[in-house]
Amino acid sequence: xxxxxxxxxxxxxxxxxxxxxxxxxxxxxxxxxxxxxxxxxxxxxxxxxxxxxxxxxxxxxxxxxxxxxxxxxxxxxxxxxxxxxxxxxxxxxxxxxxxxxxxxxxxxxxxxxxxxxxxxxxxxxxxxxxxxxxxxxxxxxxxxxxxxxxxxxxxxxxxxxxxxxxxxxxxxxxxxxxxxxxxxxxxxxxxxxxxxxxxxxxxxxxxxxxxxxxxxxxxxxxxxxxxxxxxxxxxxxxxxxxxxxxxxxxxxxxxxxxxxxxxxxxxxxxxxxxx
Amino acid sequence: xxxxxxxxxxxxxxxxxxxxxxxxxxxxxxxxxxxxxxxxxxxxxxxxxxxxxxxxxxxxxxxxxxxxxxxxxxxxxxxxxxxxxxxxxxxxx
Numbered sequence: 020x021x022x023x024x025x026x027x028x029x030x031x032x033x034x035x036x037x038x039x040x041x042x043x044x045x046x047x048x049x050x051x052x053x054x055x056x057x058x059x060x061x062x063x064x065x066x067x068x069x070x071x072x073x074x075x076x077x078x079x080x081x082x083x084x085x086x087x088x089x090x091x092x093x094x095x096x097x098x099x100x101x102x103x104x105x106x107x108x109x110x111x112x113x114x115x116x117x118x119x120x121x122x123x124x125x126x127x128x129x130x131x132x133x134x135x136x137x138x139x140x141x142x143x144x145x146x147x148x149x150x151x152x153x154x155x156x157x158x159x160x161x162x163x164x165x166x167x168x169x170x171x172x173x174x175x176x177x178x179x180x181x182x183x184x185x186x187x188x189x190x191x192x193x194x195x196x197x198x199x200x201x202x203x204x205x206x207x208x209x210x211x212x213x214x215x216x217x218x219x220x221x222x223x224x225x226x227x228x229x230x231x232x233x234x235x236x237x238x239x240x241x242x243x244x245x246x247x248x249x250x251x252x253x254x255x256x257x258x259x260x261x262x263x264x265x266x267x268x269x270x271x272x273x274x275x276x277x278x279x280x281x282x283x284x285x286x287x288x289x290x291x292x293x294x
Numbered sequence: 295x296x297x298x299x300x301x302x303x304x305x306x307x308x309x310x311x312x313x314x315x316x317x318x319x320x321x322x323x324x325x326x327x328x329x330x331x332x333x334x335x336x337x338x339x340x341x342x343x344x345x346x347x348x349x350x351x352x353x354x355x356x357x358x359x360x361x362x363x364x365x366x367x368x369x370x371x372x373x374x375x376x377x378x379x380x381x382x383x384x385x386x387x
Contacts, residue, residue: 076298076320077334078319078320078321078330078333078334079330081330081333081334081337082329082330082333085333085337181329182329185325185326185329189322189323189326
């Protein structure tokens with residue numbers, strides 16, 4: 020499912036570009052796969068962190084920061100391992116703080132701006148429902164680190180999904196204004212859901228080896244979980260829109276660059292800073 | 295938020311211990327109150343069980359009645375189990 024047509028290389032041309040499919044070999048493919056897992060958690064963790072000090076109440080502030088810290092913890096494990104697999108001396112910090120937009124492999128949903136609280140919760144609900152099912156599948160990964168992180172993280176993410184679903188229900192079945200806001204939030208986020216289930220060559224390669232998850236295997240379960248929460252919230256699913264794909268290959272919205280500018284400012288300005 | 299009611303939070307720190315009052319949270323309803331209590335008071339493994347109670351349900355003694363309520367207990371030394379030897383190693387008494 021390429022988002023751009025393949026380029027006909029002149030005969031004899033060599034080298035690869037940022038958007039080329041990585042070599043489907045054990046090492047590079049595992050590196051890419053770990054980036055996908057780690058970048059999703061890292062970018063959403065950073066987004067949730069932006070709420071710190073701005074949430075509607077101090078309790079909600081803590082809820083969002085707790086989720087952010089869970090996600091950044093997951094990212095640390097996945098990215099540290101990615102650095103080891105790559106074998107160029109980069110650790111998780113180097114991958115998080117010294118990589119540019121084109122090298123990020125996160126999905127579009129997680130980099131979307133927070134918007135209001137309802138949009139943040141819509142994004143969280145759609146993502147955490149998916150991430151929980153993904154981690155449940157990855158508990159059976161033949162890769163010991165991925166299986167281990169998934170087993171620990173599935174408890175965290177189950178809580179994220181429950182909390183976000185509770186808020187979707189309350190906002191949908193709340194006041195006229197809260198309903199309008201959660202409808203807007205879901206409508207904004209809806210076009211980024213198909214990317215979560217995109218099985219490109221790399222995802223298929225990893226699934227076939229028992230390391231990665233077959234995303235198609237739990238798409239039905241995802242759709243029925245989302246439908247059941249929306250029904251409880253007395254909300255209609257938004258109309259399907261043209262899906263937006265490409266994050267897994269380094270195509271991102273303008274928002275990711277701004278997020279990275281804020282996140283990477285300190286380590287890039289003071290490369291030897293310790294804290 | 296401003297109109298969210300207040301809930302008192304009780305945490306059981308480990309099996310066998312009683313729930314202890316730790317503070318309060320604002321929340322729109324019981325389920326969210328539990329989640330706010332979890333996110334506010336058990337972030338550092340403080341508990342294995344949580345209670346939340348609407349603060350409005352607490353019946354409190356009247357501070358003006360302190361003397362009648364509490365002073366009569368002051369001189370009843372025989373009510374304290376201080377005449378028993380407690381074996382070493384017994385905790386939570």
